Amino acid sequence: MATLIEIEKPLQKLLDQLDKAEHIQNESDVDVSKTIKDLKKKLREKRKEIFENLTAWERVMVSRHPDRPYTLAYINAITGGDFIELHGDRTVKDDKAMVGGLGSIDGQSVMFIGQQKGINTKMRQYRNFGMANPEGYRKALRLMKLAEKFNIPVISLIDTPGAFPGVEAEERGQGEAIARNLMEMAQLSVPIICIIIGEGASGGALGIGIGDKVLMLENSWYSVISPENCSAILWRTWEYKEQAAESLKLTGEDMLKNKLIDGIIKEPIGGAHNDPEETFRTVKEEILKQLKKLKAIEPDKLIEKRIKKFCAMGVTK
Protein backbone atom coordinates (compact mmCIF):
# COMPACT_ATOMS: atom_id res chain seq x y z
CA MET A 1 0.00 0.00 0.00
CA ALA A 2 1.37 3.36 -1.01
CA THR A 3 2.28 5.93 1.61
CA LEU A 4 0.34 9.17 1.29
CA ILE A 5 1.84 12.46 2.30
CA GLU A 6 -0.34 15.35 3.45
CA ILE A 7 -1.09 16.76 0.00
CA GLU A 8 -2.04 13.30 -1.27
CA LYS A 9 -4.65 12.71 1.45
CA PRO A 10 -7.54 13.59 -0.91
CA LEU A 11 -6.56 10.45 -2.86
CA GLN A 12 -7.23 8.19 0.09
CA LYS A 13 -10.93 7.54 -0.57
CA LEU A 14 -10.42 6.78 -4.26
CA LEU A 15 -7.48 4.51 -3.50
CA ASP A 16 -9.54 2.57 -0.95
CA GLN A 17 -12.36 2.15 -3.46
CA LEU A 18 -9.93 1.00 -6.12
CA ASP A 19 -8.39 -1.45 -3.70
CA LYS A 20 -11.78 -2.96 -2.95
CA ALA A 21 -12.80 -3.11 -6.59
CA GLU A 22 -9.53 -4.83 -7.55
CA HIS A 23 -10.03 -7.30 -4.75
CA ILE A 24 -13.52 -8.13 -6.03
CA GLN A 25 -12.21 -8.42 -9.57
CA ASN A 26 -9.46 -10.83 -8.53
CA GLU A 27 -11.27 -12.87 -5.92
CA SER A 28 -14.77 -13.24 -7.34
CA ASP A 29 -16.60 -13.79 -10.60
CA VAL A 30 -18.15 -10.34 -10.58
CA ASP A 31 -16.79 -8.13 -13.36
CA VAL A 32 -16.08 -4.65 -12.05
CA SER A 33 -13.55 -3.74 -14.70
CA LYS A 34 -15.52 -0.69 -15.73
CA THR A 35 -15.61 0.58 -12.13
CA ILE A 36 -11.86 0.04 -11.91
CA LYS A 37 -11.32 1.93 -15.12
CA ASP A 38 -13.46 4.82 -13.89
CA LEU A 39 -11.70 4.93 -10.54
CA LYS A 40 -8.29 4.98 -12.22
CA LYS A 41 -9.42 7.84 -14.39
CA LYS A 42 -10.70 9.73 -11.35
CA LEU A 43 -7.43 9.10 -9.51
CA ARG A 44 -5.48 10.39 -12.46
CA GLU A 45 -7.55 13.55 -12.58
CA LYS A 46 -7.28 14.08 -8.84
CA ARG A 47 -3.51 13.57 -8.94
CA LYS A 48 -3.23 16.00 -11.80
CA GLU A 49 -5.25 18.55 -9.86
CA ILE A 50 -3.10 18.14 -6.74
CA PHE A 51 0.26 18.18 -8.50
CA GLU A 52 -0.49 20.97 -10.94
CA ASN A 53 -0.20 23.78 -8.45
CA LEU A 54 2.29 22.75 -5.81
CA THR A 55 3.80 25.43 -3.60
CA ALA A 56 7.56 25.44 -3.08
CA TRP A 57 7.16 23.80 0.32
CA GLU A 58 4.84 21.12 -1.07
CA ARG A 59 7.45 20.29 -3.67
CA VAL A 60 9.99 19.87 -0.89
CA MET A 61 7.58 17.42 0.71
CA VAL A 62 7.21 15.50 -2.56
CA SER A 63 11.00 15.41 -2.99
CA ARG A 64 11.12 13.61 0.38
CA HIS A 65 8.21 11.28 -0.32
CA PRO A 66 8.99 7.93 1.33
CA ASP A 67 8.09 6.06 -1.88
CA ARG A 68 10.21 8.26 -4.13
CA PRO A 69 12.84 6.26 -6.03
CA TYR A 70 16.46 6.66 -4.95
CA THR A 71 19.76 6.61 -6.82
CA LEU A 72 20.39 2.86 -7.10
CA ALA A 73 16.84 2.29 -8.37
CA TYR A 74 17.53 4.76 -11.20
CA ILE A 75 20.88 3.17 -11.97
CA ASN A 76 19.48 -0.35 -12.08
CA ALA A 77 16.58 0.66 -14.29
CA ILE A 78 18.62 2.84 -16.64
CA THR A 79 21.33 0.20 -17.14
CA GLY A 80 18.89 -2.71 -17.16
CA GLY A 81 21.04 -4.21 -14.41
CA ASP A 82 24.27 -3.84 -16.41
CA PHE A 83 25.99 -2.10 -13.53
CA ILE A 84 28.95 -2.94 -11.33
CA GLU A 85 29.05 -1.03 -8.08
CA LEU A 86 32.52 0.08 -7.03
CA HIS A 87 33.37 0.82 -3.42
CA GLY A 88 35.71 2.79 -1.23
CA ASP A 89 37.80 5.95 -1.26
CA ARG A 90 41.10 4.01 -0.91
CA THR A 91 41.87 6.02 2.21
CA VAL A 92 39.45 5.52 5.08
CA LYS A 93 36.40 3.42 4.26
CA ASP A 94 33.43 2.83 2.04
CA ASP A 95 30.78 5.48 2.54
CA LYS A 96 27.34 3.89 2.26
CA ALA A 97 25.67 7.28 1.74
CA MET A 98 27.52 7.71 -1.56
CA VAL A 99 27.34 5.03 -4.23
CA GLY A 100 28.96 4.71 -7.60
CA GLY A 101 30.11 2.38 -10.28
CA LEU A 102 30.36 1.51 -13.94
CA GLY A 103 27.37 0.73 -16.01
CA SER A 104 26.14 0.83 -19.53
CA ILE A 105 23.25 2.72 -21.08
CA ASP A 106 22.26 1.31 -24.45
CA GLY A 107 25.79 0.10 -25.03
CA GLN A 108 27.58 3.25 -23.85
CA SER A 109 29.74 3.00 -20.72
CA VAL A 110 29.06 5.57 -18.05
CA MET A 111 30.28 6.16 -14.50
CA PHE A 112 27.51 6.71 -12.00
CA ILE A 113 27.93 8.53 -8.71
CA GLY A 114 25.24 9.65 -6.31
CA GLN A 115 23.98 9.86 -2.77
CA GLN A 116 21.88 6.92 -1.65
CA LYS A 117 19.02 7.07 0.82
CA GLY A 118 17.58 4.01 2.55
CA ILE A 119 14.18 2.53 1.79
CA ASN A 120 13.26 1.55 5.36
CA THR A 121 14.26 2.47 8.92
CA LYS A 122 17.18 0.05 9.01
CA MET A 123 18.45 1.02 5.57
CA ARG A 124 18.01 4.72 6.24
CA GLN A 125 20.49 4.41 9.09
CA TYR A 126 22.79 2.21 7.02
CA ARG A 127 22.80 4.91 4.32
CA ASN A 128 23.13 7.67 6.93
CA PHE A 129 20.01 9.31 5.45
CA GLY A 130 21.93 10.12 2.28
CA MET A 131 24.37 12.36 4.15
CA ALA A 132 27.87 11.58 2.94
CA ASN A 133 31.05 11.89 4.95
CA PRO A 134 34.30 13.17 3.43
CA GLU A 135 35.17 9.65 2.26
CA GLY A 136 31.95 9.67 0.23
CA TYR A 137 33.05 12.75 -1.68
CA ARG A 138 36.52 11.27 -2.08
CA LYS A 139 35.07 7.99 -3.34
CA ALA A 140 33.02 9.95 -5.88
CA LEU A 141 36.13 11.83 -6.96
CA ARG A 142 38.12 8.62 -7.29
CA LEU A 143 35.43 7.20 -9.54
CA MET A 144 35.27 10.37 -11.61
CA LYS A 145 39.05 10.28 -12.11
CA LEU A 146 38.76 6.63 -13.09
CA ALA A 147 36.09 7.57 -15.62
CA GLU A 148 38.33 10.31 -16.99
CA LYS A 149 41.19 7.85 -17.43
CA PHE A 150 39.07 5.66 -19.68
CA ASN A 151 37.20 8.51 -21.33
CA ILE A 152 33.86 7.56 -19.82
CA PRO A 153 31.16 10.19 -19.12
CA VAL A 154 29.98 10.76 -15.56
CA ILE A 155 26.34 10.72 -14.46
CA SER A 156 25.83 12.23 -11.03
CA LEU A 157 22.50 11.61 -9.30
CA ILE A 158 21.99 14.06 -6.45
CA ASP A 159 19.71 13.38 -3.50
CA THR A 160 20.87 14.58 -0.09
CA PRO A 161 19.66 16.60 2.88
CA GLY A 162 23.28 17.77 3.19
CA ALA A 163 26.82 16.62 3.87
CA PHE A 164 27.02 14.92 7.26
CA PRO A 165 27.77 17.37 10.09
CA GLY A 166 29.50 14.98 12.50
CA VAL A 167 32.70 15.03 14.55
CA GLU A 168 34.50 12.49 12.36
CA ALA A 169 33.38 14.30 9.21
CA GLU A 170 35.04 17.43 10.55
CA GLU A 171 38.16 15.50 11.59
CA ARG A 172 38.51 14.04 8.13
CA GLY A 173 37.98 17.36 6.38
CA GLN A 174 34.41 17.58 5.09
CA GLY A 175 35.11 21.09 3.80
CA GLU A 176 38.29 20.06 2.02
CA ALA A 177 36.64 17.02 0.45
CA ILE A 178 33.81 19.07 -1.06
CA ALA A 179 36.13 21.90 -2.12
CA ARG A 180 38.47 19.45 -3.84
CA ASN A 181 35.57 17.96 -5.80
CA LEU A 182 34.42 21.38 -6.99
CA MET A 183 37.88 22.18 -8.32
CA GLU A 184 38.52 18.74 -9.82
CA MET A 185 35.10 18.46 -11.44
CA ALA A 186 35.64 21.83 -13.10
CA GLN A 187 38.66 20.35 -14.87
CA LEU A 188 37.41 16.83 -15.61
CA SER A 189 37.93 16.09 -19.29
CA VAL A 190 34.83 13.92 -19.78
CA PRO A 191 31.17 14.98 -19.99
CA ILE A 192 29.40 15.33 -16.63
CA ILE A 193 25.63 15.23 -16.35
CA CYS A 194 24.18 16.04 -12.93
CA ILE A 195 20.56 15.32 -12.10
CA ILE A 196 18.92 16.39 -8.86
CA ILE A 197 16.46 13.55 -8.32
CA GLY A 198 15.24 14.53 -4.85
CA GLU A 199 16.88 16.85 -2.38
CA GLY A 200 19.75 19.11 -3.39
CA ALA A 201 20.89 20.61 -0.12
CA SER A 202 23.82 22.93 -0.07
CA GLY A 203 27.51 22.00 -0.38
CA GLY A 204 26.60 18.37 0.16
CA ALA A 205 24.76 18.40 -3.16
CA LEU A 206 27.15 20.72 -4.97
CA GLY A 207 30.06 18.44 -3.99
CA ILE A 208 29.01 16.15 -6.86
CA GLY A 209 27.17 18.87 -8.76
CA ILE A 210 29.58 20.52 -11.18
CA GLY A 211 28.32 19.41 -14.55
CA ASP A 212 28.14 20.35 -18.21
CA LYS A 213 24.41 19.85 -17.81
CA VAL A 214 22.75 20.24 -14.44
CA LEU A 215 19.14 19.10 -14.54
CA MET A 216 16.43 18.95 -11.92
CA LEU A 217 13.53 16.56 -11.71
CA GLU A 218 10.25 18.47 -11.59
CA ASN A 219 9.62 17.77 -7.90
CA SER A 220 13.15 18.13 -6.61
CA TRP A 221 14.66 21.14 -4.86
CA TYR A 222 18.12 22.66 -4.84
CA SER A 223 19.43 25.44 -2.64
CA VAL A 224 22.02 26.65 -0.20
CA ILE A 225 20.09 25.38 2.82
CA SER A 226 16.92 23.45 3.65
CA PRO A 227 13.80 25.55 4.27
CA GLU A 228 13.66 24.34 7.90
CA ASN A 229 17.23 25.35 8.67
CA CYS A 230 16.79 28.62 6.81
CA SER A 231 13.75 29.35 8.94
CA ALA A 232 15.61 28.35 12.11
CA ILE A 233 18.49 30.69 11.35
CA LEU A 234 16.66 33.72 9.97
CA TRP A 235 13.42 33.56 11.97
CA ARG A 236 14.87 31.63 14.93
CA THR A 237 12.04 29.06 14.66
CA TRP A 238 11.05 26.26 12.27
CA GLU A 239 7.58 27.80 11.90
CA TYR A 240 8.50 29.77 8.79
CA LYS A 241 9.64 26.84 6.66
CA GLU A 242 6.92 27.42 4.05
CA GLN A 243 7.89 31.04 3.71
CA ALA A 244 11.57 30.11 3.67
CA ALA A 245 10.89 27.60 0.87
CA GLU A 246 9.22 30.38 -1.15
CA SER A 247 12.00 32.89 -0.43
CA LEU A 248 14.82 30.50 -1.34
CA LYS A 249 13.47 30.04 -4.90
CA LEU A 250 14.53 26.43 -4.73
CA THR A 251 12.23 24.81 -7.31
CA GLY A 252 13.40 23.74 -10.74
CA GLU A 253 11.33 26.45 -12.34
CA ASP A 254 12.95 29.21 -10.28
CA MET A 255 16.43 27.72 -10.58
CA LEU A 256 16.08 27.59 -14.36
CA LYS A 257 14.74 31.14 -14.49
CA ASN A 258 17.78 32.30 -12.48
CA LYS A 259 20.06 30.42 -14.89
CA LEU A 260 21.47 28.27 -12.11
CA ILE A 261 20.52 24.98 -13.78
CA ASP A 262 20.24 23.88 -17.40
CA GLY A 263 16.89 22.15 -17.50
CA ILE A 264 13.97 20.41 -15.84
CA ILE A 265 12.94 16.79 -16.35
CA LYS A 266 9.19 16.29 -16.21
CA GLU A 267 7.79 13.74 -13.80
CA PRO A 268 4.73 11.56 -14.42
CA ILE A 269 1.39 12.79 -13.08
CA GLY A 270 1.40 12.32 -9.33
CA GLY A 271 5.18 12.53 -9.05
CA ALA A 272 8.09 10.15 -9.66
CA HIS A 273 6.90 7.79 -6.91
CA ASN A 274 3.55 7.32 -8.63
CA ASP A 275 5.18 5.83 -11.72
CA PRO A 276 8.87 5.07 -11.16
CA GLU A 277 9.22 3.10 -14.42
CA GLU A 278 8.00 6.06 -16.44
CA THR A 279 10.36 8.35 -14.49
CA PHE A 280 13.34 6.06 -15.19
CA ARG A 281 12.46 6.02 -18.90
CA THR A 282 12.28 9.83 -19.07
CA VAL A 283 15.56 10.23 -17.19
CA LYS A 284 17.27 7.66 -19.41
CA GLU A 285 16.07 9.41 -22.56
CA GLU A 286 17.30 12.74 -21.25
CA ILE A 287 20.72 11.26 -20.39
CA LEU A 288 21.04 9.73 -23.86
CA LYS A 289 20.05 13.00 -25.49
CA GLN A 290 22.56 15.02 -23.46
CA LEU A 291 25.35 12.44 -23.87
CA LYS A 292 25.03 12.63 -27.63
CA LYS A 293 25.50 16.40 -27.57
CA LEU A 294 28.27 16.47 -24.98
CA LYS A 295 30.31 13.65 -26.50
CA ALA A 296 30.61 15.69 -29.68
CA ILE A 297 32.44 18.50 -27.85
CA GLU A 298 36.24 18.49 -27.60
CA PRO A 299 37.47 18.01 -23.98
CA ASP A 300 39.20 21.41 -23.80
CA LYS A 301 36.11 23.14 -25.09
CA LEU A 302 33.93 21.18 -22.70
CA ILE A 303 35.98 22.27 -19.69
CA GLU A 304 36.07 25.86 -20.87
CA LYS A 305 32.31 25.98 -21.35
CA ARG A 306 31.67 24.33 -18.00
CA ILE A 307 33.85 26.82 -16.12
CA LYS A 308 32.37 29.76 -18.00
CA LYS A 309 28.86 28.63 -17.14
CA PHE A 310 29.52 28.54 -13.40
CA CYS A 311 31.51 31.78 -13.51
CA ALA A 312 28.51 33.57 -15.01
CA MET A 313 26.36 32.70 -11.99
CA GLY A 314 25.55 35.50 -9.58
CA VAL A 315 23.93 38.92 -9.67
CA THR A 316 25.93 42.07 -8.99
CA LYS A 317 25.60 45.66 -10.02
Added chain:
Amino acid sequence: MGWFKRIKDGIQTTTKDKKETPEGLWHKCPTCKQMLTTEEHAENLWVCDKCEKHHRIGSVEYFHILFDNGRFKELETSLKSGDPLKFKDTKTYVVRLKQAKDKSKLTDAIRVGHGKMNDQDIIICCMDFNFIGGSMGSVVGEKISRAIDASLKKKIPLMIISKSGGARMMEAAFSLMQMAKTSAKLSLLAKAKIPYISLLTDPTTGGVTASFAMLGDVNLAEPGALIGFAGPRIVKETIGVDLPEGFQTSEFVLEHGFLDKIVKRKDLKNTISNLIKLFAN
Protein backbone atom coordinates in the same frame (compact mmCIF):
# COMPACT_ATOMS: atom_id res chain seq x y z
CA MET B 1 58.05 53.35 -4.90
CA GLY B 2 58.52 53.63 -8.64
CA TRP B 3 56.25 50.70 -9.10
CA PHE B 4 53.43 52.55 -7.45
CA LYS B 5 53.94 55.65 -9.54
CA ARG B 6 53.13 53.59 -12.60
CA ILE B 7 49.64 53.00 -11.27
CA LYS B 8 47.75 56.10 -12.22
CA ASP B 9 44.64 55.95 -10.15
CA GLY B 10 43.13 54.35 -7.16
CA ILE B 11 46.20 54.29 -4.96
CA GLN B 12 45.15 53.95 -1.40
CA THR B 13 47.02 53.78 1.78
CA THR B 14 45.47 52.25 4.79
CA THR B 15 46.65 55.19 6.90
CA LYS B 16 43.60 57.22 6.07
CA ASP B 17 41.32 54.24 6.65
CA LYS B 18 42.97 53.31 9.90
CA LYS B 19 40.78 53.29 12.91
CA GLU B 20 41.09 56.34 15.11
CA THR B 21 42.96 55.41 18.22
CA PRO B 22 42.57 58.34 20.56
CA GLU B 23 44.80 58.28 23.58
CA GLY B 24 43.35 56.96 26.75
CA LEU B 25 41.02 54.42 25.11
CA TRP B 26 41.38 50.92 26.36
CA HIS B 27 40.83 47.52 24.81
CA LYS B 28 39.89 44.61 27.02
CA CYS B 29 40.84 41.12 25.81
CA PRO B 30 37.60 39.12 25.75
CA THR B 31 39.55 35.95 26.57
CA CYS B 32 41.77 36.91 29.49
CA LYS B 33 40.42 40.40 30.35
CA GLN B 34 43.88 41.93 29.88
CA MET B 35 43.66 45.69 29.39
CA LEU B 36 45.63 47.32 26.59
CA THR B 37 45.41 50.86 25.26
CA THR B 38 43.99 50.80 21.77
CA GLU B 39 47.35 52.10 20.57
CA GLU B 40 49.26 49.25 22.18
CA HIS B 41 46.66 46.86 20.87
CA ALA B 42 47.16 48.11 17.31
CA GLU B 43 50.93 48.05 17.70
CA ASN B 44 50.61 44.45 18.80
CA LEU B 45 48.65 43.80 15.57
CA TRP B 46 45.44 43.35 17.54
CA VAL B 47 46.80 40.35 19.40
CA CYS B 48 46.56 40.15 23.20
CA ASP B 49 50.04 40.55 24.68
CA LYS B 50 49.15 38.33 27.61
CA CYS B 51 47.22 35.34 26.23
CA GLU B 52 48.16 35.74 22.55
CA LYS B 53 44.52 35.62 21.50
CA HIS B 54 44.35 36.83 17.91
CA HIS B 55 41.42 39.22 17.94
CA ARG B 56 39.23 39.52 14.88
CA ILE B 57 40.30 42.26 12.48
CA GLY B 58 39.17 43.27 9.00
CA SER B 59 40.61 44.01 5.59
CA VAL B 60 41.78 47.48 6.66
CA GLU B 61 44.02 45.99 9.31
CA TYR B 62 45.23 43.01 7.24
CA PHE B 63 46.16 45.21 4.29
CA HIS B 64 47.99 47.49 6.71
CA ILE B 65 49.90 44.53 8.14
CA LEU B 66 50.71 42.72 4.90
CA PHE B 67 51.35 45.30 2.17
CA ASP B 68 54.65 47.17 2.23
CA ASN B 69 54.08 50.52 3.93
CA GLY B 70 50.39 49.65 3.95
CA ARG B 71 50.21 50.74 0.31
CA PHE B 72 48.10 48.98 -2.30
CA LYS B 73 45.74 49.55 -5.16
CA GLU B 74 42.22 48.44 -4.39
CA LEU B 75 40.58 46.50 -7.23
CA GLU B 76 36.91 46.11 -8.14
CA THR B 77 35.62 48.72 -5.71
CA SER B 78 32.37 49.37 -7.52
CA LEU B 79 30.74 45.90 -7.34
CA LYS B 80 27.60 45.82 -5.26
CA SER B 81 24.99 43.23 -4.34
CA GLY B 82 21.82 42.90 -6.32
CA ASP B 83 18.67 41.45 -4.81
CA PRO B 84 17.83 38.82 -7.43
CA LEU B 85 15.43 36.89 -5.20
CA LYS B 86 13.73 39.89 -3.55
CA PHE B 87 14.57 38.05 -0.37
CA LYS B 88 12.69 38.89 2.78
CA ASP B 89 12.84 37.27 6.18
CA THR B 90 12.33 39.40 9.27
CA LYS B 91 13.54 42.29 7.09
CA THR B 92 14.28 42.66 3.41
CA TYR B 93 17.72 41.90 2.03
CA VAL B 94 17.91 45.44 0.68
CA VAL B 95 17.48 46.83 4.19
CA ARG B 96 19.97 44.32 5.57
CA LEU B 97 22.54 45.39 2.98
CA LYS B 98 22.02 49.06 3.74
CA GLN B 99 22.39 48.50 7.46
CA ALA B 100 25.53 46.45 6.91
CA LYS B 101 26.99 49.19 4.74
CA ASP B 102 26.19 51.90 7.27
CA LYS B 103 27.59 49.90 10.14
CA SER B 104 30.77 48.66 8.49
CA LYS B 105 31.51 51.44 5.98
CA LEU B 106 32.20 48.61 3.53
CA THR B 107 30.48 47.77 0.24
CA ASP B 108 30.46 44.00 0.85
CA ALA B 109 32.20 41.22 2.76
CA ILE B 110 35.45 41.24 0.77
CA ARG B 111 38.05 43.68 -0.53
CA VAL B 112 40.78 43.05 -3.06
CA GLY B 113 44.15 44.80 -2.96
CA HIS B 114 47.15 44.65 -5.26
CA GLY B 115 50.47 45.73 -3.83
CA LYS B 116 53.92 44.63 -2.74
CA MET B 117 54.75 42.30 0.09
CA ASN B 118 58.45 42.49 0.94
CA ASP B 119 58.99 43.85 -2.57
CA GLN B 120 57.11 41.06 -4.34
CA ASP B 121 53.82 41.62 -6.14
CA ILE B 122 50.78 40.01 -4.60
CA ILE B 123 47.02 40.25 -4.92
CA ILE B 124 45.17 39.82 -1.64
CA CYS B 125 41.45 39.21 -1.22
CA CYS B 126 40.43 39.80 2.36
CA MET B 127 37.03 39.04 3.84
CA ASP B 128 35.33 41.30 6.37
CA PHE B 129 33.36 39.56 9.07
CA ASN B 130 31.47 42.66 10.13
CA PHE B 131 29.59 42.74 6.82
CA ILE B 132 26.73 40.25 7.34
CA GLY B 133 29.03 37.78 9.07
CA GLY B 134 31.51 37.75 6.21
CA SER B 135 28.94 35.79 4.26
CA MET B 136 29.62 34.85 0.66
CA GLY B 137 27.14 36.16 -1.88
CA SER B 138 27.52 37.09 -5.54
CA VAL B 139 29.81 40.05 -4.81
CA VAL B 140 32.29 37.97 -2.82
CA GLY B 141 32.34 35.31 -5.54
CA GLU B 142 32.66 37.80 -8.35
CA LYS B 143 35.40 39.80 -6.65
CA ILE B 144 37.43 36.65 -6.04
CA SER B 145 36.80 35.57 -9.61
CA ARG B 146 38.05 38.92 -10.93
CA ALA B 147 41.02 38.90 -8.55
CA ILE B 148 41.96 35.52 -10.04
CA ASP B 149 41.61 37.01 -13.53
CA ALA B 150 44.04 39.76 -12.52
CA SER B 151 46.40 37.18 -11.01
CA LEU B 152 46.29 35.15 -14.22
CA LYS B 153 46.76 38.14 -16.47
CA LYS B 154 49.66 39.65 -14.52
CA LYS B 155 51.06 36.32 -13.31
CA ILE B 156 50.96 37.50 -9.72
CA PRO B 157 50.50 35.21 -6.71
CA LEU B 158 47.12 35.26 -5.02
CA MET B 159 46.26 35.22 -1.35
CA ILE B 160 42.77 34.94 0.09
CA ILE B 161 42.13 35.72 3.74
CA SER B 162 38.98 33.86 4.78
CA LYS B 163 36.80 35.03 7.63
CA SER B 164 33.24 33.97 7.11
CA GLY B 165 30.21 32.23 8.50
CA GLY B 166 29.67 30.68 5.06
CA ALA B 167 27.14 31.26 2.33
CA ARG B 168 24.82 34.28 2.34
CA MET B 169 21.38 32.80 2.79
CA MET B 170 19.63 35.85 1.36
CA GLU B 171 21.15 35.01 -2.01
CA ALA B 172 20.18 31.35 -1.68
CA ALA B 173 21.40 29.24 -4.63
CA PHE B 174 23.22 32.21 -6.13
CA SER B 175 25.40 32.15 -3.06
CA LEU B 176 25.82 28.35 -3.25
CA MET B 177 27.09 28.67 -6.81
CA GLN B 178 29.82 31.08 -5.71
CA MET B 179 31.50 28.01 -4.23
CA ALA B 180 31.47 26.43 -7.68
CA LYS B 181 32.58 29.63 -9.33
CA THR B 182 35.56 30.39 -7.08
CA SER B 183 36.74 26.77 -7.08
CA ALA B 184 36.45 26.50 -10.87
CA LYS B 185 38.37 29.74 -11.26
CA LEU B 186 41.08 28.52 -8.88
CA SER B 187 41.52 25.47 -11.10
CA LEU B 188 42.65 27.86 -13.83
CA LEU B 189 45.15 29.48 -11.50
CA ALA B 190 46.44 26.03 -10.55
CA LYS B 191 46.80 25.11 -14.22
CA ALA B 192 48.76 28.30 -14.84
CA LYS B 193 51.02 27.35 -11.90
CA ILE B 194 50.50 30.62 -10.08
CA PRO B 195 50.79 30.22 -6.31
CA TYR B 196 47.68 30.57 -4.21
CA ILE B 197 48.05 31.05 -0.47
CA SER B 198 44.94 30.55 1.64
CA LEU B 199 44.86 32.07 5.12
CA LEU B 200 42.05 30.88 7.36
CA THR B 201 41.20 33.22 10.20
CA ASP B 202 38.61 33.25 12.96
CA PRO B 203 36.01 32.11 11.94
CA THR B 204 36.08 30.18 8.67
CA THR B 205 33.09 27.88 8.25
CA GLY B 206 30.47 26.55 5.83
CA GLY B 207 30.68 27.17 2.12
CA VAL B 208 33.88 29.17 2.39
CA THR B 209 35.68 26.24 4.05
CA ALA B 210 34.11 23.94 1.44
CA SER B 211 35.52 25.98 -1.43
CA PHE B 212 38.42 28.40 -1.81
CA ALA B 213 39.62 28.41 1.82
CA MET B 214 40.68 24.74 1.66
CA LEU B 215 42.14 24.91 -1.85
CA GLY B 216 45.39 26.76 -1.23
CA ASP B 217 48.68 25.47 -2.57
CA VAL B 218 49.47 26.24 1.02
CA ASN B 219 46.76 26.49 3.69
CA LEU B 220 47.76 28.70 6.61
CA ALA B 221 45.76 29.70 9.67
CA GLU B 222 46.09 32.10 12.55
CA PRO B 223 46.31 30.46 15.99
CA GLY B 224 43.08 29.59 17.77
CA ALA B 225 40.75 30.26 14.86
CA LEU B 226 37.45 28.41 14.51
CA ILE B 227 37.71 26.41 11.29
CA GLY B 228 35.15 23.88 10.12
CA PHE B 229 32.49 22.93 7.62
CA ALA B 230 29.46 22.49 9.87
CA GLY B 231 29.18 24.99 12.70
CA PRO B 232 29.96 23.65 16.19
CA ARG B 233 26.34 24.10 17.32
CA ILE B 234 25.08 21.91 14.46
CA VAL B 235 27.70 19.23 15.10
CA LYS B 236 26.78 19.22 18.77
CA GLU B 237 23.10 18.80 17.90
CA THR B 238 23.99 15.92 15.57
CA ILE B 239 26.02 13.92 18.08
CA GLY B 240 23.98 14.91 21.14
CA VAL B 241 26.97 15.18 23.47
CA ASP B 242 29.52 17.87 24.25
CA LEU B 243 32.20 18.48 21.67
CA PRO B 244 35.77 17.38 22.37
CA GLU B 245 38.09 20.01 23.79
CA GLY B 246 39.69 22.15 21.10
CA PHE B 247 37.35 20.81 18.40
CA GLN B 248 37.51 22.79 15.12
CA THR B 249 40.37 25.04 16.22
CA SER B 250 43.30 25.79 13.90
CA GLU B 251 45.39 23.43 16.00
CA PHE B 252 42.80 20.64 15.57
CA VAL B 253 42.63 21.18 11.82
CA LEU B 254 46.45 21.18 11.56
CA GLU B 255 46.63 17.97 13.58
CA HIS B 256 44.14 16.30 11.22
CA GLY B 257 46.14 17.25 8.18
CA PHE B 258 44.20 20.04 6.52
CA LEU B 259 46.53 22.95 7.25
CA ASP B 260 50.17 23.33 6.31
CA LYS B 261 51.03 25.66 9.13
CA ILE B 262 49.71 27.90 11.89
CA VAL B 263 51.29 31.33 11.70
CA LYS B 264 51.17 34.09 14.28
CA ARG B 265 49.97 37.39 12.96
CA LYS B 266 53.33 39.05 13.46
CA ASP B 267 54.99 36.38 11.31
CA LEU B 268 52.39 36.33 8.53
CA LYS B 269 54.05 38.76 6.17
CA ASN B 270 57.48 37.19 6.27
CA THR B 271 56.18 33.63 6.11
CA ILE B 272 54.02 34.33 3.08
CA SER B 273 56.57 36.38 1.20
CA ASN B 274 59.14 33.68 1.87
CA LEU B 275 56.82 30.99 0.55
CA ILE B 276 56.20 33.00 -2.59
CA LYS B 277 59.92 33.52 -3.06
CA LEU B 278 60.52 29.78 -2.70
CA PHE B 279 57.74 28.95 -5.16
CA ALA B 280 59.21 31.39 -7.68
CA ASN B 281 62.49 29.44 -7.43
